[in-house]
Amino acid sequence: MKLLALIKKEFHRFFHDPRLIITMLLPGVVIFALYTFIGEISYADEEREYRVYLSGDSAVVAVIEQVILESGDKVEWLPLEDEEAARREIEEEEATAILTFSENFDLLGEDARVGIVYDGSSEEGLTFYSVASSILIGVGMRFPIEEEAIGDISEMGTDYLSSILPMLIVSFVFSAAMSVTLESVAGEKERGTLATILVTSAKRRDIALGKIVPLSCISMLGALSSFIGVALSMPKLMGVSLGTFGGYSVWSYLLVAVSILGTVPLIVSLIAAVSTLSRSVKEASGYVSVVMILTMVISLITAFLPAMGDWVVAVPVLNAVVAMQSVLSGGLAVWQTLVGTGINLLFTVLLVFVMTRLFSSERVMFGK
Amino acid sequence: MEEIVRAEGLRKTFTLSKKQQRIEQTGETRRIAVDGLSFSAYRGEIYGLLGPNGAGKTTTLRMLATLIRPDGGDAFLAGHSIVKEPDKVRDIIGFMTSELKLEGFFTPDYLFDFFGAMHGVGQDVLAVRKRELFSRFGIDRYAEVPVKNLSTGMLQKVSLVISIVHDPEVIIFDEPTNGLDVLTAKVVTDFLAELKGMGKSILLSTHIFSLVEKLCDRVGVIIDGKLAEEGTLEEVAKGDLETSFFELYHRIKGDAV
Numbered sequence: 001m002k003l004l005a006l007i008k009k010e011f012h013r014f015f016h017d018p019r020l021i022i023t024m025l026l027p028g029v030v031i032f033a034l035y036t037f038i039g040e041i042s043y044a045d046e047e048r049e050y051r052v053y054l055s056g057d058s059a060v061v062a063v064i065e066q067v068i069l070e071s072g073d074k075v076e077w078l079p080l081e082d083e084e085a086a087r088r089e090i091e092e093e094e095a096t097a098i099l100t101f102s103e104n105f106d107l108l109g110e111d112a113r114v115g116i117v118y119d120g121s122s123e124e125g126l127t128f129y130s131v132a133s134s135i136l137i138g139v140g141m142r143f144p145i146e147e148e149a150i151g152d153i154s155e156m157g158t159d160y161l162s163s164i165l166p167m168l169i170v171s172f173v174f175s176a177a178m179s180v181t182l183e184s185v186a187g188e189k190e191r192g193t194l195a196t197i198l199v200t201s202a203k204r205r206d207i208a209l210g211k212i213v214p215l216s217c218i219s220m221l222g223a224l225s226s227f228i229g230v231a232l233s234m235p236k237l238m239g240v241s242l243g244t245f246g247g248y249s250v251w252s253y254l255l256v257a258v259s260i261l262g263t264v265p266l267i268v269s270l271i272a273a274v275s276t277l278s279r280s281v282k283e284a285s286g287y288v289s290v291v292m293i294l295t296m297v298i299s300l301i302t303a304f305l306p307a308m309g310d311w312v313v314a315v316p317v318l319n320a321v322v323a324m325q326s327v328l329s330g331g332l333a334v335w336q337t338l339v340g341t342g343i344n345l346l347f348t349v350l351l352v353f354v355m356t357r358l359f360s361s362e363r364v365m366f367g368k
Numbered sequence: 369m370e371e372i373v374r375a376e377g378l379r380k381t382f383t384l385s386k387k388q389q390r391i392e393q394t395g396e397t398r399r400i401a402v403d404g405l406s407f408s409a410y411r412g413e414i415y416g417l418l419g420p421n422g423a424g425k426t427t428t429l430r431m432l433a434t435l436i437r438p439d440g441g442d443a444f445l446a447g448h449s450i451v452k453e454p455d456k457v458r459d460i461i462g463f464m465t466s467e468l469k470l471e472g473f474f475t476p477d478y479l480f481d482f483f484g485a486m487h488g489v490g491q492d493v494l495a496v497r498k499r500e501l502f503s504r505f506g507i508d509r510y511a512e513v514p515v516k517n518l519s520t521g522m523l524q525k526v527s528l529v530i531s532i533v534h535d536p537e538v539i540i541f542d543e544p545t546n547g548l549d550v551l552t553a554k555v556v557t558d559f560l561a562e563l564k565g566m567g568k569s570i571l572l573s574t575h576i577f578s579l580v581e582k583l584c585d586r587v588g589v590i591i592d593g594k595l596a597e598e599g600t601l602e603e604v605a606k607g608d609l610e611t612s613f614f615e616l617y618h619r620i621k622g623d624a625v
Contacts, residue, residue, distance in 0.1 A: 001485060001488065002485060002486055002488065004485075005482060005485035005486060006486075009482055012474075012478070013471070013473060013474075016473075017473060188471070191469055191471070192467050192468055192469035193469050193470060193471045195435075195467060195468050195469075196468040196469060196470065196483075197486065198435060199433060199435065199458065199463045199468060200458060200483060200486035200487055201455050201456075201458035201459040201486070201487055201488065202486050203455065360436075360437070362382075362430070362435070362436040363382075365435070366430070366435070366436075366467065
């Protein structure tokens with residue numbers, strides 16, 4: 001009953017304060033406006049034209065064509081007669097990609113194969129690869145995709161959706177959690193209202209959970225707002241259609257959701273613990289910013305080092321980033337997701353315990 | 369007389385940080401805040417802990433309120449140990465200090481219900497109690513006004529009423545009138561007198577002689593974390609509380625002031 005009252009208080013505080021709601025949801029609107037604006041400038045009056053050599057046939061080709069046309073671009077399908085000549089054209093940026101389907105590919109038998117050779121140095125090559133691979137993943141992944149990037153492959157040569165998106169998700173969660181948790185924990189401590197609750201007979205554990213549970217839900221909302229902002233601005237910013245997001249299976253979405261659900265309470269409890277230790281919102285904000293930058297840097301590194309060992313699963317937050325990358329690249333990283341989520345929740349429990357200890361510390365709660 | 373608070377050899381030491389050592393120009397790493405303090409307060413009386421700043425009054429009250437654990441000794445409030453049963457102790461006490469604040473965003477009505485739930489008070493009882501206390505202290509007209517918009521006096525009344533939302537047996541006030549203007553201070557002293565009239569047991573700490581003379585039945589004088597003297601107001605004051613206190617202080621500390 002006491003825990004419920006604490007949770008309700010946090011929700012009441014948030015949902016009855018328009019200032020807090022705006023602060024939480026504004027980043028999503030700003031991201032959408034900003035990214036769309038950048039996209040408008042980058043691709044103003046620019047209509048991309050893809051020249052793709054095609055070998056074999058599949059219904060997937062029509063879907064790819066439809067997505068490209070919906071994005072306002074054009075595609076020209078050319079029959080593949082001389083692969084060497086086609087590759088040379090790609091290197092010289094005269095063609096975009098080569099798409100090869102095995103015989104009777106649409107039956108999706110055991111011998112179904114698909115190959116994509118694309119220009120890793122051009123926007124057209126990367127975007128075509130991104131669209132095509134996402135649609136192919138959506139078909140079911142019972143066949144291997146043989147992919148090859150040629151040309152001067154930039155750092156963004158890998159599928160940027162799968163490598164960058166997890167990092168973006170973690171950063172959205174972090175900033176959303178920061179904006180509410182710092183105010184709710186460090187702010188309440190600074191104003192002396194947290195001590196008033198400590199004098200009641202509510203258990204320290206309930207007081208800690210009474211913060212972490214509602215703040216995690218609110219942070220999810222904030223992160224969702226930012227995510228929607230990115231998703232909606234994606235067609236303008238990267239030339240990638242929203243349909244790209246629809247290319248994943250239900251299982252993939254579920255695994256990503258599990259990773260996020262395991263990460264949010266961990267990040268919230270980490271910020272809450274740091275806030276409890278700090279004397280003011282300003283001090284807490286300083287410490288948490290350092291933690292956020294560290295997390296972002298580590299997440300960013302994983303985007304370019306896809307082949308990390310299994311040890312990553314034991315590293316909080318990072319395990320979720322890597323698991324999401326794996327899922328969004330088309331793999332079903334079930335054990336990584338579940339074990340990583342379990343480890344993140346374990347760390348959350350540990351941080352709740354740390355918070356309960358901090359609540360009982362005179363030096364922390366009443367130290368000058 | 370029934371004992372409601374019994375402190376037995378309470379002891380608390382703090383580690384001094386390098387910064388504190390530098391400020392106080394001392395080489396000692398630990399500071400004894402409360403040094404084997406024992407005293408008793410009885411049901412229905414106002415007991416005052418009188419002492420200069422830094423004597424250990426606030427630390428003692430925080431230990432009694434279970435906000436911090438003693439390093440040694442124990443205390444019993446209505447029979448419950450502050451060391452072994454801190455949750456039970458928190459259920460039977462109301463604790464007020466200037467360091468405890470109410471969140472300005474919420475209304476007195478919401479906060480009364482919230483803190484009632486925090487103490488496990490049933491909704492029916494809570495509704496009756498809210499009606500009675502809000503009407504008695506003139507809060508009912510401001511029940512839906514956010515706390516941040518209340519006058520200082522009204523805010524103090526709301527804080528006081530919320531501290532007794534669960535009808536505690538023992539009420540602990542740390543420096544109840546410290547930093548308050550005369551009008552708000554009067555609100556507090558009237559409130560304390562009213563609580564005493566309701567048969568509540570009150571323990572307060574102060575360095576203000578007039579407050580002790582006006583309200584307290586019994587007094588414990590704390591100097592350097594130790595109980596220097598204890599008795600009824602008449603026994604301790606011996607005619608004039610201020611004079612008696614300084615005589616006692618000089619006997620213990622010499623000429624150091």
